Amino acid sequence: MSLTTSSPGDVMRRALLRIDDGLILGALDGLNFKATTKVSAVVGMPLRSLQQKREVASFAAGAPLAAVRALLELIALEPLEKIVDQLGDHAVSPNLEQLGEAVDHVLLDGTSVDEAVAVLAFAVGEEFPAAAQCRRLLEERPEFTLPSLPEGASSSSLLVPKVVDDEVREQRRRRREQEKRKKSTTTLRVVRPSKSKRAEKPHATSTTAVAEVHTVTEIVRRRFIFTPGELDAYDPAHPLVGWVVLADVPFDAVDPLIPEQRSKIRPVLVVAASPAGMLVLGIYSNPSPTRVLFQPWRRLGLAHVSFIATDRVSVPLALDGAERIGRLSDEEWNSLF
Numbered sequence: 001m002s003l004t005t006s007s008p009g010d011v012m013r014r015a016l017l018r019i020d021d022g023l024i025l026g027a028l029d030g031l032n033f034k035a036t037t038k039v040s041a042v043v044g045m046p047l048r049s050l051q052q053k054r055e056v057a058s059f060a061a062g063a064p065l066a067a068v069r070a071l072l073e074l075i076a077l078e079p080l081e082k083i084v085d086q087l088g089d090h091a092v093s094p095n096l097e098q099l100g101e102a103v104d105h106v107l108l109d110g111t112s113v114d115e116a117v118a119v120l121a122f123a124v125g126e127e128f129p130a131a132a133q134c135r136r137l138l139e140e141r142p143e144f145t146l147p148s149l150p151e152g153a154s155s156s157s158l159l160v161p162k163v164v165d166d167e168v169r170e171q172r173r174r175r176r177e178q179e180k181r182k183k184s185t186t187t188l189r190v191v192r193p194s195k196s197k198r199a200e201k202p203h204a205t206s207t208t209a210v211a212e213v214h215t216v217t218e219i220v221r222r223r224f225i226f227t228p229g230e231l232d233a234y235d236p237a238h239p240l241v242g243w244v245v246l247a248d249v250p251f252d253a254v255d256p257l258i259p260e261q262r263s264k265i266r267p268v269l270v271v272a273a274s275p276a277g278m279l280v281l282g283i284y285s286n287p288s289p290t291r292v293l294f295q296p297w298r299r300l301g302l303a304h305v306s307f308i309a310t311d312r313v314s315v316p317l318a319l320d321g322a323e324r325i326g327r328l329s330d331e332e333w334n335s336l337f
Contacts (some may be wrong), residue, residue: 012148015121016060076122234272245322
């Protein structure tokens with residue numbers, strides 16, 4: 001099937017079939033599940049199974065799409081950052097020529113063809129603004145050619161409508177009719193005379209209509225856990241909480257190459273604040289065992305794939321306030337804690 005009509009999910013599955021098993025399993029073996037927090041079962045269980053069974057083709061063809069995307073992202077993270085750096089000002093929405101030149105440059109610089117395929121397929125799967133250009137590179141470059149999915153794999157097309165069996169369609173119609181009849185029927189409750197000898201006041205009516213209660217699910221921002229000392233020093237309800245701002249964050253250790261530099265201006269997530277300072281989680285461009293992927297990096301306009309630290313840091317609050325980048329939604333906040 002042509003890549004121009006294949007669904008984003010199919011492109012990612014085909015990319016995993018194209019990429020060398022050694023690269024995939026090596027990246028997976030380097031993943032520490034115990035240190036990785038907030039991994040859903042639909043992602044974690046298939047990845048653990050692949051780690052044990054080593055059957056990449058079966059995983060690519062039949063694993064949940066969320067797990068396929070997570071594995072491809074794991075392979076694509078480092079080369080994606082190199083391509084973004086190479087694109088520079090064109091990183092958000094490059095044309096085909098600009099993207100091709102950036103990919104060629106990183107290939108000459110040591111990035112493998114399989115890693116480049118992972119980046120292009122991941123961009124298609126995530127529907128980046130340059131997804132159409134990525135599809136064209138995958139289809140037009142012989143070295144990027146993707147194999148077809150095996151027969152029976154989870155496959156879909158953007159142009160071919162899903163075929164529904166006539167019997168299934170009739171079953172659905174009957175079920176809808178039954179549901180309509182149930183909704184239109186009023187349930188009656190007959191009030192029977194009491195066995196008590198004392199007279200009871202007559203009911204105003206002998207029937208009671210069943211009331212339908214509609215509830216609205218409201219997303220509640222999850223509480224961040226603080227130490228008593230932190231609660232004494234900072235206000236968890238401060239207006240800056242939930243904002244990503246720029247702050248001067250001290251280094252964990254002294255860099256022997258630049259010992260005079262003890263801190264760096266970087267984006268941080270504010271979890272509590274006071275007039276004197278902020279309690280923050282640093283946001284970095286490099287992964288580590290104590291950092292997790294910061295999903296909103298693209299929405300907030302950060303230049304690179306970013307990772308947020310799990311260790312909190314106290315930083316001073318500038319006299320003129322903090323330069324704000326953007327505020328996390330409740331869903332984004334809850335995905336981190």
